[in-house]
Amino acid sequence: MTVSAGSQRDADGRDREAADAWAAVRAARHGATVPAALEGAELCRMLLPVARPRALVVAQLGQSLDGRIATVTGASHFINGPAGIDHLHRLRALVDAVVVGVGTVCADDCRLTVRRVEGASPARVVIDPGGRAPLDAQIFADDGARRLTIRAEGVPRCPIAGVETVHLPLSAGRIAPGDVVAALARRGLRRLLIEGGATTVSAFVAAEAVDRLHVMVAPLIVGSGRQGLTLAPVRDLAFAWRPQAAAYPLPGGDVLMDCDMRTCAGGSARGEEQADERDQDDARRRRLHADG
Ligand SMILES: NC(=O)c1ccc[n+]([C@@H]2O[C@H](COP(=O)([O-])OP(=O)(O)OC[C@H]3O[C@@H](n4cnc5c(N)ncnc54)[C@H](OP(=O)(O)O)[C@@H]3O)[C@@H](O)[C@H]2O)c1
Incomplete structure (x- = not known):
């Protein structure tokens, strides 16, 4: 680091x-x-x-020292200071599309535009399998940017003029993040910012669909509320994800952790699965040895 x-x-x-x-x-x-x-x-x-890169998935989370991205009531404005928020707007200006889960749209009624730095606003995408985002949500406002909603197959199209509906299959009740990335690439959106919330970013990280993760840590302790990244449990720190990372202190006290997730793909779950398989092989060998 x-x-x-x-x-x-x-x-x-x-x-x-x-x-x-x-x-x-x-x-x-x-x-x-x-x-x-x-x-x-x-x-x-x-x-x-x-x-x-011409194609890339970058995910971001702004969190407190105790790993919270929002309070118990869902309030997240603003965990990060002005320099951290500028950084988020720069990320938006660099991508083709910014993607959020419907939980964020309902909690924040976010605009997802570039306002604090020079640059164009990207397309806006909400992953909303059941079509529960309010139709008057600001993400759907007709301001010239492309607007897309990703819905589960069989769910009616979004009725708002100009909003593109992308239907994707559910598997075990979820849409595979890889399917989202591929569907958006087919529509010319290859540089993606997964902006939140925790459920959405965690699903993309778990699916190894994230190239870079930007975690903006604020010098703030919320003490309770919405946790940031949540992944499958690991039994040992040897199986924790350990990306190569660089830390950048920003004015005002926020610190950006820029993580290259390609350096730890499957770091936890797959490593642990392999360890389990090795343990089972060892046990099998010991049993055969004892029997023989
Ligand atoms: N600090 C930050 O950086 C930051 C950034 C963004 C948001 N936030 C905060 O985070 C909170 C919202 O986060 P959240 O985790 O509750 O919600 P979220 O991640 O915004 O949205 C989750 C919902 O989106 C849908 N979804 C997302 N990915 C999906 C997939 N792969 N397959 C199927 N459905 C998918 C599901 O909708 P259904 O439930 O309809 O199935 C899921 O429950 C808010 O309080 C917001 O303020 C903080």
Whole structure:
């Protein structure tokens, strides 16, 4: 893990560097080369791995020190400080589509637009298998961005003009995250930000459908409420997911953990399954040895 200090806003010079770096990152999204002088800028190091790939799934969670992404009542505005929220808007500006679960739409009535930084708003997608998102939700507002709803097969199409309905099959009551990624890619949306909430991000991580995970940790203890990532239990820390990660302290106290999830694919569950299989093989061998 690398730790970088400093801020993008601590002096005039740094402000200029941040503005130049953000312009370079946005240009890199369209294939432009980043000037060597900016390659090392903090913003470039944080965001170029998101900007450069033509296809990518990045997931984000903003959480407290005790791992909460919202209070018991579902309030999550705002766990992170202004610099953390700017970062979220930059992520939105770099992707083709931002994806949330219907729980977030119901709790937050989020707009999912880019407002705090320069950049275009992406398409907005809600995973809503039963079609329970309110029809007047802001995510469906006709502001020029593409709007899509992912529903289970057999559920009626969304009646709002201009909102695309994507029907996907349920398996054990859930839609496979890989099917979501493939369906959106077929519609030209290949760079995705899975913005929340916890259920949705956890499902994408568990399915190994996430390339990068950005966890923005705020110096705040909520003490109760909605937990962030929740995955299958592991019996030993040897089976915990251990992605390569870099930490970036932001002005105001938030710390971004940028995790490369491709370095730990299946880190927990699959490793544990293999360990179980090895244990069973050993036991079988011991039994055969004893019998023989
Ligand atoms: N701090 C942050 O970064 C952040 C970000 C976003 C949201 N939030 C907070 O998180 C809370 C909402 O999170 P949440 O975990 O309750 O809800 P959520 O993840 O937003 O939505 C979960 C629901 O979306 C549908 N869904 C998502 N993925 C699915 C899949 N693969 N297959 C089938 N259905 C799928 C299901 O709907 P059905 O129940 O209809 O089956 C599921 O119950 C809110 O309080 C919000 O404020 C925090």
